[in-house]
Amino acid sequence: MSVKLISKNEKFVYRHNGCEVYYRRIPNNEKTGIIRKNTNRNSVDYTEVGLDICRAGILGWTGIQDETGKQVSYDPELINQLPEELIIDLVTAMNASDGERYTPDEKKADDNKADEKK
Numbered sequence: 001m002s003v004k005l006i007s008k009n010e011k012f013v014y015r016h017n018g019c020e021v022y023y024r025r026i027p028n029n030e031k032t033g034i035i036r037k038n039t040n041r042n043s044v045d046y047t048e049v050g051l052d053i054c055r056a057g058i059l060g061w062t063g064i065q066d067e068t069g070k071q072v073s074y075d076p077e078l079i080n081q082l083p084e085e086l087i088i089d090l091v092t093a094m095n096a097s098d099g100e101r102y103t104p105d106e107k108k109a110d111d112n113k114a115d116e117k118k
Helices: 028-037 046-057 076-081 084-095 104-117
Strands: 012-016 019-023 058-062
Touching (some): 046 076
């Protein structure tokens, strides 16, 4: 196993309860800036740190629904409405040395598998 450097062009996918969240890992200098921004008199607002990391790292999503069950398109303004459990999981994923890489061909392969079942 190897460790890959963080790249601005990378794209990972986090799957949770039927949704997919596409994200990139956050470089340490960017995370440091987020933490400093959310530190006041030596007290860190960890909720805001998590939200800001997600705002910086989430690239898009599918399968996220509003309270009526309607699919909602990705909008960075909606990140603060994601459940805290998902925010924590995403921050953990963004801090991992590697994750499940996403490629557009993966989506096509999933669609082909669904067609084969019909």
